[in-house]
C-alpha cells in the first residue's frame with residue numbers, strides 16, 4: 001500500500017470518528033484531498049485508494065495535472081481567485097471556494113453565462129479580520145448579500161474560511177463557530193439556504209467537523225509535507 005493510501009485511510013478514519021462524536025451522518029462531510037505541489041502520480045495513489053475529490057490552489061499548476069488524470073475526478077479550486085483566471089478556473093473546476101468580493105462574484109457570474117455554466121461557489125469570509133487574508137468582512141457580506149443572491153449563474157452553496165494559524169487544533173474552534181453562526185444568521189435574514197461550510201485543514205479538520213464543516217480541505221496529512229510554499233498565505 002502506498003504511503004498516500006495509508007495516510008488517506010487514517011484521515012478517513014478520523015473523519016468518521018469526528019462525525020460520530022458530533023452525531024453527524026458520515027455523508028454530510030466531504031473530504032477534499034489538497035494535492036497542490038504534489039505530482040499527478042501522488043493523486044493517482046489517492047485515486048487507487050478510492051479518493052475522487054481533489055483541491056488545488058494554483059491554476060497554472062492544476063491545469064496540466066487535471067488534464068493528465070481521469071475525467072471522472074472532481075476538482076475544487078481553493079486558492080485566491082484572480083480575475084484574469086476566472087474563465088479557465090470555471091472551465092477546469094466544479095467548485096470555487098474563495099469568491100471574496102461582490103465585484104469578483106459578478107464577473108464570475110458573467111463569464112459563467114458566456115460558458116453556459118452554473119458553477120457552485122463558496123463565499124470566503126475573513127473571520128478574524130486579518131489584513132493579509134482575502135474574504136468578505138462579515139458586515140460587508142451582510143450588506144452585499146442581496147446583490148450576491150441576484151446573480152443568476154452562481155450557485156452560492158455556503159461559506160468558507162481560513163482562520164488564523166494557532167498553536168493547536170482547538171484554537172480554530174471559535175472561528176469555525178463564528179462562520180457557522182454567520183451562515184445561520186444569513187440564512188434567517190435572507191431566507192436562503194447556505195448548506196455548505198468549507199473549513200478545516202490538516203491540523204484541525206476534526207474540530208471543524210465537530211463545528212459543522214461539510215467540506216474539509218486536507219493536504220499535508222494525506223500527501224506529506226510540502227516542499228515549497230504555494231502562495232503568500234498558506235504553505
Ligand SMILES: *Cc1c(COP(=O)(O)O)cnc(C)c1O
Nearest residue numbers: 034078201202217218219220234
Ligand atoms: C493548502 C491549503 C489547504 C490544505 O492545507 P494542509 O494544512 O496541508 O491540510 C487547505 N485550504 C487552503 C485554502 C489551502 O491553501
